[in-house]
Amino acid sequence: MLELWCESAGTTVQLARIADPYGLIVRSGGGFDSLSGKHEAALRAASFRLPLVTLHCGDLDPSGVHVPCALAEDVAAFAAVHGGRTELVRVAVTEDQVDRFRLPTAPAKPTGLRSFTAPATTQLEALSPDILARLVRTAIEERLDLAVYEEVLEREAAERDGLLRALEP
Template sequence: MPDKRPRGYQPDWQPRLHTLELLASIEAILDRYAGHLPISIRQAFYAAVSADVLPKTERAYKRLVEVLGMARRSGRIPWEVIRDDSGARAESPLAFAGPMAFRAAMYRAAESYRRDRQEGQPVRLELWCEAVGMVEQLARLAGPYSVPVFSGGGFDSLPGKRAAALRAARDPRGLCILHVGDLDPSGTHLPRALAEDVAAFAAAHGGRSELVRVAVTEAQVERYELPVAPTKATDRRSFTAAGTTQAEALPPDILAQLVQVAIEERRDTAVHEAVLQQEAVEREQLLSELER
């Protein structure tokens, strides 16, 4: 039996009235978060749930996946505004079309020259998230502060935890890990295990580390009226919250605000401004040298 699902572009797509209404709501959501694009389908779904556009059911989520797929195939919604976290990642070898292309690349690199903006700060910061798909979004928030972003899903990422401990040991200021994860048994126990293991590894190498929960917390669920789901009956781990909430349920602008506040609370503004001034001077020096 032939597969009737759409393939390739679908410029002649004619959605029904109820689908058009859903698309209008999603487009309004994308406009609202224009400064935080791309967002994931899950984030768009939670925004639609909060706006009473969709019910919080797996069936409604699957429908949104299908509708957004067709909306992008048809050209109604731009491809670049939706982030598909399930997509494959690839690495391409660095190559140039010739010496002129190489020189142009060097000039572009000099234009974007940046010092380590954590230089001189009281503590070294890292931002960790439970979901791999959130790395790109969080990196845009943390990048201006030179704060690296890591995904730390799972209890068994021993190499990742030890690597963090070694980074902590190399820096006399110590390491502060800012953590973004789901509010559920895993999201509660995982950061605790992460904090304890990294601290133990770091201590063995003469370093120190701490972990700070940025999101999601019970207080944030109540304050921002985030959707909750019951805890799985099969999960026997201790969990005191009234229900579970995914990190992607936080509106992108609220998440950005929480991350920015967590970073800036641990930074010296005057030191940051001095590094930016030095960075600007050195950037001009590099560009002048390349122009000669």
């Protein structure tokens, strides 16, 4: 089972355009996700034989690093109680991406209470939409059985054509 989560609710529409063709729903916690949302994710994980893999996009800053960590820990703990397994994969923004794409940075706030080891912060919005789309598509496709995915698309198209023919006068 595969899900796409993002730190910011403002990014969900952009990510939904990328995830929709794969049948994925984008979820946003708008910061530190609620326990009820994490518990629901754990129940989804427990309902499948395969682990729930959560792809995560967020800022490279103290909160952006700790949000997915807290998400992963809490969902994994809830899922374990219900017999599920989880994995979290950080898709964006990473320190490597800051270097590779020469993203703008800002110094971390010295008043932050969370530990943060990156040399500077970078917002998710610093990634151009095409690069973010490529990163997300790659992360999704690396975890899908593309042959099965293509088969499902072909079957959907055949069923749609059959229905349209049946509706013709």
